[in-house]
Amino acid sequence: MPSYTFSVNKNEVTVNADADTPLLWVLRDELGLVGTKFGCGVGQCGACIIHLDGNANLSCLLPVSQLQGKSITTIEGLSENGDHPLQQAWKELDVPQCGYCQAGQIMAAASFLKNNPNPSREQIRDGMNGNICRCASYNRIEKAVALAAK
Ligand code: FES
DSSP states (O other): OOEEEEEETTEEEEEEOOTTOBHHHIIIIISOOTTSOOSOSSSSSOTTEEEETTEEEEGGGOBGGGOTTOEEEOGGGSOSSSOSHHHHHHHHTTOOSSOTTHHHHHHHHHHHHHHOSSOOHHHHHHHTTTOOOTTOOHHHHHHHHHHHHO
16 A cells, blocks of 8 residues: 655654545544544535645545645644634634534635635635535624634
8 A cells, every 4th residue: 555644733644545545534544633524525515624735625535645745734733722813713702503514614714814814704705605514603604704804
């Protein structure tokens, strides 16, 4: 089985896996980073979003063979102590309901805010429209992203 070396949350890891194994399963099953969630497995829900070299990416569609030398950040590595402005805003506004999609939402929002530091509400809605929430906490998510952008 081939091996691939890349960085996850600033730690170098080497994994042995079939070339087409999605990063999502490497994170969850090999590295124990279960904050990243499986929702649909086909790029439709956003629950599996991580950062690849600093930008949001769907880990369910990302084969491990494309990761050699790359840098991955998961929700576990977004901040040292859960104190990223988005995580603080999420807590302040009590955003989650069931919570399942929230890691993907926060990772998507972090990438979005990096590229759009002063977004309008409409831009936030557009920027976050790849993330589905079955509890429909969209309003609180939008408010929290706006709060974190302040
Ligand atoms: Fe990757 Fe749904 S699990 S987009």
